[in-house]
Amino acid sequence: MRRLRQLAARTPAGRERYVDLLRALAIVMVVLGHWAVAAISEDPTGRPTARSALPDLPWAYPLTWVAQVMPVFFLVGGYANAASLASRRAAGGDAVSWLLDRGARLLRPTTALLLVIAAGAAVASLAGVEATLVRTVGWFATIPLWFLAAYLVVVPLAPAMYALHRRFGLLVPLALAALVAAGDLGRALGPAELALPNYVFGWLAVHQLGFAWRDARAEPATEPPGRHNAPALRGVRTRRLPLSRRAGGAALLGGLTATVLLTAGPYPVSMLNVPGERLDNAAPPSLALLTLTTAQLGLILLLRDPAERWLRRSRPWQAVIAVNAVVLTVFLWHLTAAILLVGALDAAGLLPTPPVGSAAWLAWRVPWVLMLTVVLAALVAAFGPVEARTGPRGRSRHGGRADGSAAPPGRPRGDGRADGHRWRATARGALAAAGFAAMVYALVVNAETPRSAPEPLGVPASALVAYLAGAGVLRLLRSGWGSRG
Template sequence: MRRLAQLAERTPAGRERYVDLLRAVAIAMVVIGHWTVTVIGEDATGRPTGRSALPELPWAYPLTWVAQVMPVFFLVGGFANAASLTARRNRGGDAAGWLLDRAARLLRPTTALLLVLAGAAALASLAGVDATLVRTVVWFATVPLWFLAAYLLVVPLTPAMYALHRRFGLLVPVALAVLVAAGDVGRATGTAELALPNYLFGWLAVHQLGFAWYDARTPSPDPAHDEPPGPRSPGPRHDGPGHDAPRHDGRRGLRSRRLPLSRRAGAVALLGGLAATVLLTTVGPYPVAMLNVPGERLDNAAPPSLALLTLTVAQLGLILLLRGPAGRWLHRPRPWRAVIAVNGVVLTVFLWHLTAAILLVGALDATGLLPTPAAGSAAWLAWRLPWVLLLAVVLAVLVAVFGPVEARTRATRPGREAAHPGAVGRSAAVRGALAAVGFAAVVYALVRNAQTPRAAPEPLGVPVAALVAYLAGAGLLRLLRSGWGSRG
């Protein structure tokens, strides 16, 4: 608590605390959404199974417009990545060093999850548990990694995409939205593969809006957002006064680099985005649900659709309308300390929340106390509150154990990569290329795991090729961050 109080006291007045709140709220909503929509049943052998209850809850489809918060996370990610990259460069660092720090923040807790799951799966297989059952359990526990794979595609492109943003402004996300629409046309005509690039184009479009938000608040480096605040982070630093007012770059319309932050702009975005989304999901071909619903003709989120992007505009409008009151609330000590605490372990919470569900289901099943009411029934609805509370307790234990892995991740010292004689020129290019290889290996591993059927016989739970690729990529990134490859 004392450490949290110190971090809170050191927060500069100009920090956009709202960004940190949005990150914490987005992850919390993902966790609670997954927990509440889950229905537990039994297979033919009497073993517990889990699935989404959404197919039986069509009345809840409009609620997914609020529950789908992945765009919020990418929006916040764009803001934070632009801020930290700018700050890094202004302290003498380079893009490769920034990227390696970002990799550490994302991959340390992810590596802990995969190693624990693979180790537990190996022990279960040695004990005689069927390999398909092992895979099913690990598949469910690693469902959150699909999102991380998408984010890890976007992060390495930040230096290039931010440079593109500085030149063309809001035209970039508009162009990306057009590409998303083209991909939607492809899958609507039966060629689903044409929509696969939407995984990149869609999330990049939202990420670019985060750049515009950052540029609207501060025309200068903002070290306060070098990383999410946490118990082991160096803490927010002063970024100068007066950053609450929107800035103007002299450009107008879509060429502007700065997002309008006024309440009027928020209202226009909210109403316009909602109107467009309603049209696309009623008159247009898109389903109402913004989360995956098994059996639906099209998934708005996998890959991102044009309807999801118009919903993003509406969510952005709501975010702008709430920005003032939320900012004033966050200047109170207790709320801000809570936000700092959550952000210190936010990825750990996200990564382990389905493992918590597996552990609770296993414990209740072993004691004969596992309820299996039908989805949408009165008993199922009544079970939601105690179910979520019990899961919160289990997750709290997991975060207490594995949270320090994330919280101990710290940025390298400013200028460290420039301290070596070969850290510029050709050596810097080599480090950047090797970092790209490391990221590619990690993304390949996560995608390979997601695409492997959940009933595949995998004694380690994760496909061996995926696990090897992940460890190789993460190991390479860690070596580079330690300084290996920086000497000419």
């Protein structure tokens, strides 16, 4: 508590605390949503199995408009990435060093999860547990990694996308939304694979709105170049997100209206995956999800002022700091908590399996969530320090700058030395890109591998090797390797 009080007291006066609150709330809502819709039953062999209860609860589909909060995470991610990228560049750093630091916070807790799953799976396999069961458990435990795969694509693109934002403003997310609509049309008329680019276009569109929010706070009087443009064009090219209550009300009403019209037509009502639906609004993101994002953004703006006033109080702000210190650990381990609890209750012969939607099933939601909270708290206590210890780098062990540059600005160099510096910078950028690509490949392979596949390590061996290789390259680069001659 003393540490939290110190961190709260040192918070800069100009910090947008609301962004931190939204990040924490988004992850907590994802966790509670997954737990609440879990339907536990037994397979023909008597083993416990789990699935989503949503197909049996059509009345709950509209509730997913509130429960689907991944857009909120990408929105606040855009804000945070814009702020940290601008700060790094103002200090003389480069995009690669920024990317390595941003990636470290994501990768350390993820690596811990994968290594623990692989180690546990290896022990179970050696003990004679069949490989298909090992994979089933590993598959459930790694479901949260689908989100990380998308985010690990968005973050490396952030420097280039921020440059586009500085030039074209809100035209960029509008163009990306148009590409999402084209992808939806493609999967409606042809194979579903035509919408796969929406995984990038959709989340990038939301991420760009975070850029605009940050610029509205940092540069309230700045307008984009091109003062001779038509007024309407200047409006959509602005870099600043309108933050007024009037703008929030318009976004909420317009977004809800568009979402109602779209879901009354070709799009399903549920914003979460429902097996058997004609398409999934979130995987990949659809135009309906983007209109819902607009409505969510409107609500966020309407609540912003009272939330900021509330967060000026010490206790609420300390709670937000505490959650954000381990927010990714909470997200990554919340389904592992469910696996452990189901296993323990089944072993004790105390696992209830009431029919989905029954009074008994609904009543079981309360003790179920409370027990899961206790199990997850234990997991966070064990693995949270891995995430909490991840912070900005100081000076490298080789004496270089914290931002990864080889020398202070203005130091004279001979042509040969300058050429060598440029070559090293290019090589570092290429290696960083390869590292991120290897990890995205690994997470996609794991997600696409069936849960019934015989995988004695719980995850495909090729995926585990690719992930560890990519993470190892990034760790090596972050340590300062290759930044000096």
